[in-house]
Amino acid sequence: MSKPKGIKDVEVADSVFAALAHPARRQILLSVHYRGSCNAGEIANRFECSWPTTSRHLAMLVASGLLDVEVVGRERIYSANARRVQNVLTKWAGFFD
């Protein structure tokens, strides 16, 4: 850990809440979680917006750590990082006890 913990937490919260701010990204995240794992095509096909747009949403979710991605051949397999979602959300919920 190269930075003080407090700083890192702030950055994590920043990127996670920013990622969750868009309805399409929340929907993608839930959808991937419920299916266990998906390739990008399965995800993009179930959403109205174009593939490149979905691809960008996926990239943001990966950057924030909410999705994990594994490259298999010419496909990308996405899976939800449920622990990270829960960590951030329950931590913030806990602040309001």
Place this chain on the structure above:
Amino acid sequence: MSKPKGIKDVEVADSVFAALAHPARRQILLSVHYRGSCNAGEIANRFECSWPTTSRHLAMLVASGLLDVEVVGRERIYSANARRVQNVLTKWAGFFD
């Protein structure tokens, strides 16, 4: 309840996550919660940005239901709606069990 519950939930999530997406708003929300309640001046004075900017953040937090406001004379007294914060966050955390 004039709309189906599912629709309302989506709208709530939308406004709440949008409100939480900005660091200043998260900070304001936490700050108000820990102090119990504040008038707008106390809040604005502790943040770097100008009063009108803070005022807009406050309005967004109120619109999303995360802050409650009570007008007392010429002051506005804000208080955090902790239950609502927790409801939304724990509900979403629960989706990832």
Place this chain on the structure above:
DNA sequence: CCTACATTTAGCCTGTTTGCTAAACGTGTT
């Protein structure tokens, strides 16, 4: 009523986000 005070609204500018289409990339298949 007139002034002072607490706060918001209006108007403006700038940077970011979101969406699109078209083109590129990398990997399997023939």
Place this chain on the structure above:
DNA sequence: AACACGTTTAGCAAACAGGCTAAATGTAGG
């Protein structure tokens, strides 16, 4: 090698968000 397939990158327009300053609103007190 050539092609097809899955996906991303580039580049652009439109919409949105966040910041500021200046002006307006509404209440309290002399």
